[in-house]
Amino acid sequence: MLQITNLHVRLKDGREILKGIDLTVAAGEVHAIMGPNGSGKSTLAAVLAGRDGYEITEGSVTYQGRDLLAMPADERAREGVFLAFQYPVEIPGVNNMYFLRAALNAGRRHRGEPELDAGQFLRAVRGKLKLLEISEDLMQRAVNVGFSGGEKKRNEIFQMAMLEPRLAILDETDSGLDIDALRLVARGVNELRAPDRAIVLITHYQRLLDYVEPDRVHVLQGGRIVESGDKSLAAELERRGYGAADAA
């Protein structure tokens, strides 16, 4: 599904953030990428999603056999890459439902499927809203405007559920959530687990992994993956902290 090889990334100001990442995620797997603040986790997510402002100096990223880095951000999304934002953006004046239908239909057009009309779309929306316990009137507001922190995060997972990506990257979706919201987010993620789908969870804490069981856990530190293991690594990190991983 996703193969990252020796990826080096620097910012426009020249600072090198990622210093040779190697990571392979197969279809059906859930990988957790953990690490302290400033280790490059969010940069990795942004580079995979196609945000501007980063320079790839070395390495490659292959997604479903194609060069992911050669695709513009919107094409990546239509090809099935989804990024749940750490800080979802507020967009005044753009209605949530309208926005989501535009996104869904852009993907459908891309795949040669017929677009959903307003009625079909609404039926699809209602089922997923229920799953994430999001009220319908939230959908009639402008994108993320006036949403609480928890509502914004749930809205990200709701969008993910609607768009049914092949590769979902969740950038610290668990941060700032209370335990109820965390459970809902986990429910949304678990619901999406499928043999033809890969999920990358980027997180600072082990908390989310109590609810979403990863197949692999990686520790990102100083722009490199310094340690990988199975789910028990997360619990171990929680015990000993990232400082010890550095030494390992």
Place this chain on the structure above:
Amino acid sequence: MSAVVDFPVKPEARPYLEAFAESASEPDWLARFRKQGLDRFARQGFPSRRSENWRYLDLQPLEKQPLLPATAGPFAAAPELELTSAWVRLFIVDGTCRSAVFRDLPEGIWIGSMERAIRERPDLVRSAATSDNSAERPFAALNAALFADGFVLDFGPGVVLDRPIEIAHLASNPGASHTRSLINLGAGSRATVIENYTGAGRAGRYWRNDVASWRIGDGASLTRIALIEESADAVHLGEVTATLGTGAKLDAFALLLGGGTVRHEASVTLAGDHAQCRYDGAFVVSGREEANIVTNIDHAAVGGTTSELIKGVAAGSGHGAFQGKIIVREGAQRTDAKQTSRNLILGRRASIDTKPELEILADDVKCAHGASVGDLDEAALFYLRARGIPTDEAHRLLVEGFLREPVEGVADAAIRDHLLGRLSARLARLEQWT
């Protein structure tokens, strides 16, 4: 027959003087009114860019090649708005009222062409005409001299019509159309008027000079929407003068979506205590279009409120401007006025000027104003693209989202949906996004 005058005439005014023809069939007061207007225009000529109210508009196209009143030619049918309510409609084609449709009008409403009103309601028209203070308004003066027709709407006290009255102005031939209209609302009455201004494909180069006067009586309420979608070569100059009585309410919105040179000016006087004025507007320019919104809100009495939200988008080599002046007179205590101007510039060759101005002579008032000019929010753009929305569509969504806010202030759902539809159609043919 051309007018003979014995004072210096501005050169750009001369062709218009020569085109002026007295009509023997008009009443004396109207003939005098026309002559006074012509004299004023002849002395003043076109406003220069040094004139504060006109500094952002380039009138060169009109000065270099005068546009005289359109000679009658074949005219096209006015396009219908998609308003489903059984409306009241007037068609004004090339400045002349051609047809009218009225369905189930309640008692106490007089509506008809200006030409008919001059015959049937001379006192009403005359009182509005003589109070016309166009000393500093050369195009209103020229309009007084040359207007052919327009409309008059008169509501008796307490008359309420919830259905919108639709006035369709259509240009179907080259030349100038000088139209004049009057809305007179008796105490406690209520009306909603939507005027749309369009040009038929073959109209070519035309000039619309539209002058309106609104008198909103005590406790009366006027909602007025202007939708301006002129042809690419058109010059549209519109001037409104409104007076609000005690507790009167004006709710106005102007949407400027097309025309080579478009100017919408409103001068509102809150003459009675506790009057309320909302004046919102939006413009979109691209290509080499120019659009100006100019408002002068004059608080002359106690406890009045004003709220203005003007949003502008400029793309291509388009130029837009907003000039908004709010005056709070000495006695106008407890005035509450707020004015907001927000603008988006798409592309390096587009430009927007914004000039808010407050003149406060009373001491117990609340006034706020803010203005901004910027470009599209990169974070929002990436968010939309990260959901698969193609870049062009993402741009359009953001621009539309930006402009929706003032449109959503329109209370009538059918009109609002119509305006949003026209806005989407306009943005779909914005030739340059960044």
